[in-house]
Amino acid sequence: MLKKGSKLNSILTGSCPRCHQESMYVDQNPYHITKVYTMHENCSHCGLHYQIEPSFFYGAMYVSYGLTVAIGVAAFIISKVFIGLSLGQSFIAIIIALVVLMPVTARLARNIYINMFVHYEKNAAKK
Template identity: 40%
Template sequence: MKCPRCHIGDFFEGHPYQFSTLGEVKQSCKNCGLKYSREPGFFQGSYYVSYALGVALLVTLFILKLIFLPSLAYLTTLLSMVIILVFLAPLLFALSKIIWINIFVNYDSRFKK
């Protein structure tokens, strides 16, 4: 959850589970000066990443259910998946934003102090 260019400065205003600052990205990196919001609406593309992370999580949970708990009822499986997804949603939201900006900004060791 650090700056994609220098890996030193913080990317988010707060922790992913701090609901007062949920998903708020800082304006720029204090270490290298990288402006995080590259254009208006830049992070709307992270919704696709968030969707992919959610689907990957649910598919993984379903496969684990088939391997380790094959006799578990599907309603119980569905409810447990929804509960897990609700608890991990802030983390997936934060991860999707950091993954999205890392697609467009490369690490540069020159900015490491």
């Protein structure tokens, strides 16, 4: 499922979508807030330029919106149905979940967005 060559591998690991050889991000920890969006210019293995066009990752905002809605719904169901919190407490749980997962959501949105346009190539790495 997470083997090299699958979109899911590239999305979850943040690796280059073309060769899956290296991380797209300078700092792999998304919780270093000042570096959450800092990416390499190109992949050192296959040469893929990550910023495909100017303002390319603005489209990732739409993916991020979908992810945050999914996280909010999941947090509400877990807090209200399974834990049994009140409605107000459930909304506080949603806010906490969204704030805590914001760096992860931001990176996942970028990873998903670039993987929609760039596909894995088995022999993409430079010789």
